[in-house]
Amino acid sequence: MLMDDADTLVAFPDVRVLRSTAPALLCRIGEKSVWLPRGHISGKLWCTGDRGKLLIRRWVARDRHLIDLHGAAITSPAPARARVRRPAQLHLVRSELDAHHAE
Numbered sequence: 001m002l003m004d005d006a007d008t009l010v011a012f013p014d015v016r017v018l019r020s021t022a023p024a025l026l027c028r029i030g031e032k033s034v035w036l037p038r039g040h041i042s043g044k045l046w047c048t049g050d051r052g053k054l055l056i057r058r059w060v061a062r063d064r065h066l067i068d069l070h071g072a073a074i075t076s077p078a079p080a081r082a083r084v085r086r087p088a089q090l091h092l093v094r095s096e097l098d099a100h101h102a103e
Contacts, residue, residue, distance in 0.1 A: 006059035009042060010067060015054040020047045027054065030073070034064040 012029050019026035024035045025045065042055040061067045068074055 006057070006062075008058050009055035010058050010061045010071065011053060011055055012061075012066070013053050015043075015045060015052065017045050017048055017050040029054075029066055032064070032066065034066065036060065036064070 014029075016028040017025050018028055018033060022038075024037050025041070026033060026035050027045070036054075036056060037060070040057040040060045043053055044050070045052055045054050056066070058067070058071070062069070065074055
């Protein structure tokens with residue numbers, strides 16, 4: 001297999017199908033969500049919810065930034081840890097109408 005052959009298939013082992021249409025699948029690969037045309041992929045993933053291995057043409061994987069020019073998977077930088085905000089304490093507020101009915 002030539003590393004420069006754009007039509008060779010690249011295997012992605014843990015892919016999840018988020019949406020499916022007749023011409024394409026919206027897939028989650030690593031940290032990325034990408035539309036992949038059905039004519040340029042191969043595997044047993046067909047509809048929303050399917051998970052597993054997907055083979056993608058090398059040129060499509062490069063175009064979608066899933067691999068670099070050498071064929072290595074491009075990893076997303078680790079997401080910055082968001083500061084967890086706790087919910088504010090809730091207070092019961094009575095309206096004038098509620099106060100009037102309480103009398």
